[in-house]
Amino acid sequence: MPPVNKRNKYNLQPYRKDGDTSGFRNLLWYKKNILPLIKENMVNRDKMLDLGCGNGRFNTLTHNLFKNIICVDPIEDLENKFTYKNVKFLKNHLHELHKLDFDVILMIGSMLSIWRKYGEKTLQYLSNLLNEEGLIF
Numbered sequence: 001m002p003p004v005n006k007r008n009k010y011n012l013q014p015y016r017k018d019g020d021t022s023g024f025r026n027l028l029w030y031k032k033n034i035l036p037l038i039k040e041n042m043v044n045r046d047k048m049l050d051l052g053c054g055n056g057r058f059n060t061l062t063h064n065l066f067k068n069i070i071c072v073d074p075i076e077d078l079e080n081k082f083t084y085k086n087v088k089f090l091k092n093h094l095h096e097l098h099k100l101d102f103d104v105i106l107m108i109g110s111m112l113s114i115w116r117k118y119g120e121k122t123l124q125y126l127s128n129l130l131n132e133e134g135l136i137f
Contacts, residue, residue: 049069052107102129
């Protein structure tokens with residue numbers, strides 16, 4: 001029997017050969033709906049945190065906007081990922097981020113799973129990770 005695809009175990013869309021998904025929240029959707037919000041509203045461009053990053057495909061759109069990007073995902077094997085010099089991948093190390101300040105926290109599609117794990121403390125914890133003018137998307 002073939003190994004269980006971790007993405008399918010969690011009912012997530014599988015990646016295509018190009019690393020994107022074919023449905024909702026694909027790169028075209030990010031580029032049209034999320035990237036303009038980030039560009040229009042962010043004040044600082046130092047650090048971004050991508051929670052539930054998957055293979056980091058959103059990095060293709062943001063790696064040139066931030067000096068540093070940290071990508072965290074508890075279920076991805078983090079192979080065949082979209083990486084750049086300013087991108088660091090962590091597997092399930094959300095608790096290690098408390099010493100960092102981020103300008104943007106991106107958690108498209110992962111808020112519900114994070115909320116289920118950490119409950120009401122989720123937004124407080126994440127807001128403590130933000131710089132004074134930081135934003136959560």
